[in-house]
Amino acid sequence: AQKITQTQPGMFVQEKEAVTLDCTYDTSDQSYGLFWYKQPSSGEMIFLIYQGSYDEQNATEGRYSLNFQKARKSANLVISASQLGDSAMYFCAMNSGGSYIPTFGRGTSLIVHP
Amino acid sequence: KAGVTQTPRYLIKTRGQQVTLSCSPISGHRSVSWYQQTPGQGLQFLFEYFSETQRNKGNFPGRFSGRQFSNSRSEMNVSTLELGDSALYLCASSRGTSGSGTYNEQFFGPGTRLTVL
Numbered sequence: 029a030q031k032i033t034q035t036q037p038g039m040f041v042q043e044k045e046a047v048t049l050d051c052t053y054d055t056s057d058q059s060y061g062l063f064w065y066k067q068p069s070s071g072e073m074i075f076l077i078y079q080g081s082y083d084e085q086n087a088t089e090g091r092y093s094l095n096f097q098k099a100r101k102s103a104n105l106v107i108s109a110s111q112l113g114d115s116a117m118y119f120c121a122m123n124s125g126g127s128y129i130p131t132f133g134r135g136t137s138l139i140v141h142p
Numbered sequence: 143k144a145g146v147t148q149t150p151r152y153l154i155k156t157r158g159q160q161v162t163l164s165c166s167p168i169s170g171h172r173s174v175s176w177y178q179q180t181p182g183q184g185l186q187f188l189f190e191y192f193s194e195t196q197r198n199k200g201n202f203p204g205r206f207s208g209r210q211f212s213n214s215r216s217e218m219n220v221s222t223l224e225l226g227d228s229a230l231y232l233c234a235s236s237r238g239t240s241g242s243g244t245y246n247e248q249f250f251g252p253g254t255r256l257t258v259l
Binding site for chain 1: 184190192234236248255
């Protein structure tokens, strides 16, 4: 069975500062994929970034980067230079074992202060 | 490329009624998944359809059903509504054919917010 844990229910950050959102995962599969999604108050889940278990480099997409530490089974999302529009729920998710259905964490609510 | 669309965006129903939600995936995507999101339970997987067949199913009662049409559009039906069915229902589309399945990026629609009174 696969499991995603997000231990931070809520996070606050000052505008223009960097913030790290934690995600740990558990799977017995060697091949898996890790995803981060953003969900604004409007409800739509927006794909941010993907990391494959065999990728040697940490994934980056603009201001988003994924700090992938395989031995520790962690896949933290780093948002650099936070903007007010980054205020949202953030979900970590994982596919493994050939399943097309990701397992989602409970999410972290991020609030960016001006 | 048009995104995933869901209709209606908002619904208000009363207990005992039934409801049908619709989802149109991104062109070329053959997989459609449905999720229920509530504050208490988080995001829960309902079922996934691929090429008109239910390929995966979550742990929901039989009142929740779905189908997929030949154009990949999908509908979800909930019969005999209960108060606890009030939730945001999200639809996600993906190619659904990524080899090992590890990279199967899902694109979500805006959701249908269902309120059961």
